[in-house]
Amino acid sequence: MTLDAGSNPHHSPNPALQGSQPRYVQLAQTLLNEIESGHYPVGSQLPTEFELCEQFGVSRSTAREAVKRLVQLGLVVRQPRVGTTVRARTATTGYRQSMADVSDLYQYATETTLVIESRATVQIDAEQAQSLEATAGETWLNLHGRRHARTPSGEPAAPICVTELWLHPAFRSIQGIQGALQGAVHAAIEQQFGELITEVEQEIRAVALNKADAEVLGAPAGSPGLWVRRRYRNRMGQLVELATSIHPADRFSYTTVLRREWGVGGKGDAA
Structure with missing residues (x-):
């Protein structure tokens, strides 16, 4: 099943995540949408890579790449033995x-x-x-x-x-x-x-x-x-x-x- 991150006509994809839409980009867009909507509030933990694999039916490398994109956008921070924590609700450009x-x-x-x-x-x-x-x-x-x-x-x-x-x-x-x-x-x-x-x-x-x-x-x-x-x-x-x-x-x-x-x-x- 292919994730359709752009199916909501009221929420267009973030420009930083537009492109050819490989699976990791689709997953990153979905997680970005959920962070912006407050499903994952600032200070909360994202699912682990293993949990993302189970939830979305993707490989470990796809889950890891998607989370890495969120790190680059300044939305989350990864810490050893702590997990992936939401640090901002909107993406940065840096x-x-x-x-x-x-x-x-x-x-x-x-x-x-x-x-x-x-x-x-x-x-x-x-x-x-x-x-x-x-x-x-x-x-x-x-x-x-x-x-x-x-x-x-x-x-x-x-x-x-x-x-x-x-x-x-x-x-x-x-x-x-x-x-x-x-x-x-x-x-x-x-x-x-x-x-x-x-x-x-x-x-x-x-x-x-x-x-x-x-x-x-x-x-x-x-x-x-x-x-x-x-x-x-x-x-x-x-x-x-x-x-x-x-x-x-x-x-x-x-x-x-x-x-x-x-x-x-x-x-x-x-x-």
Whole structure:
């Protein structure tokens, strides 16, 4: 049986869920409708993947993909050993990233599209060298672009950020980094050069969008933004890639889960 999410003439499908309507999109639309109608109020739990499979006669992968789309729309949040909790009644137009380790950055890259708009080798000056932990006069690869979230149908949405990347001179001949990218740049470095990223340092701070960035992002100049800088390091701790992104405040949110190891750091532990 095929789900008909658009059969109600008074409730048209959310634009973020329109497309060729594969099963996971139909299921996501149905769950979205039920969240918006209050069937699943904010703070309540969605059925588990197993329960969704039973209720809708779909595979585990279909149920998982449908819930992932709701996560991307900012409607629900998934937590280990807790389940899927409804966090909003209406979908957002941005991207919500949840990260626990380096591998989650690959997921971020595959769930969004980075459009490279310029590529140049740059002989860095003293100020740039300080940020890049390098020596003035070195020639690094500099990339500029915009990153877009993708709708469940695979189409790019409005840009969620402008991004600048710097790649170490050892990797400046990297191939395939142009136009629309559906994977991580650091993954391409690993694949082409045999390098291994073992650590990512992340710094986040609030900023006001300057006029140039605001124009590219279609946001008001001076409006709140989120500045995110990531330093990708290899096994020797050397900087391989520096990525700086600036997001409008309403198009990106970030969550992380901290777990306590019981017996570590509690009262009575040795100093």
